[in-house]
Amino acid sequence: MRTLLIVGLLVAMAAFAVYQSATQPDNPAAGTPARTAPTAAAVDEKPAVGFRAPPFRLSTLEGGEAAFPNGGKPAVINFWASWCGPCRLEAPDLVRLHDAYKDRVEFYAVNLTDTDNLEDVRQFVQEYRFSLPVLLDEKGAVANRYAVRGVPTTFYINRDGVIVDVVVGVVPYAEMERRVKRALGE
Known part of the structure; x- marks a missing residue:
């Protein structure tokens, strides 16, 4: 009974976090950052809206290497794990988003390999x-640098390397696409 109550509470907290992320008003006076598209003028690196996204280099699942940033395109960085139920819900939409925008946006699916099993x-x-592209964060260093506390966590970054949106949890495809368009400046 206690386990069921704890699981229910965790599910309710995750649902509230997703709802809050998707519906939070743009009110700088209340401490919420304005949702204007930040520019290259934001030079400090920090895993937050309005700051430059920290660079990284990781091995790929195929045995190569990938680096962010890569060529001045907007980017989507998605942190995930195979054991994550919400990541399974999000995966089909993430693939669909990649297929629709791969020519205009760089995608990085960063697996929390330090908490995962490579076969899984x-x-x-x-x-x-x-x-x-699937990148392997084998030591958790990139997830730590991005202050990832839950998966999935997705960062939307404009062509100047500035974070324009962060989502913890799963959002519908239309919301993912809206955020990609924000990163594209559309």
Whole structure:
């Protein structure tokens, strides 16, 4: 009974966090950052809206290496794990988003490999037909640098390398697309 209550409470907290992220008003006076598209003038690196996204370099699932930033395009950085139920819910929409915007936006699917099993990662990628690059955060250093506290967590970054949106949890595809368009400046 106690376990069921704890699980219910965790689910309710996650749902509230997703709702709050998707519906939070743009009110600088209340301490919420304005939702204007930050520019290159924001030079400090910090994993928050209005700051430059921290750079990183990681191994890929295929054995290569990938780096962010990569060429001055907007970017989507998604932190995930194969054991994460919400990541499974989000995966089809993330693949769809990548397929729709891969020519205009860089995508990075950063697996929390330090908490995951590489065989499970491969199975997840195959099951959801990931076409986007899968990066392995084997020591958790990039997740720590981005202050990731739950998965999925997604950062939307404009062409200047400035974070324009952060989402913890799952949002509908239309909301993901709206945030990509914000990163594109549309």
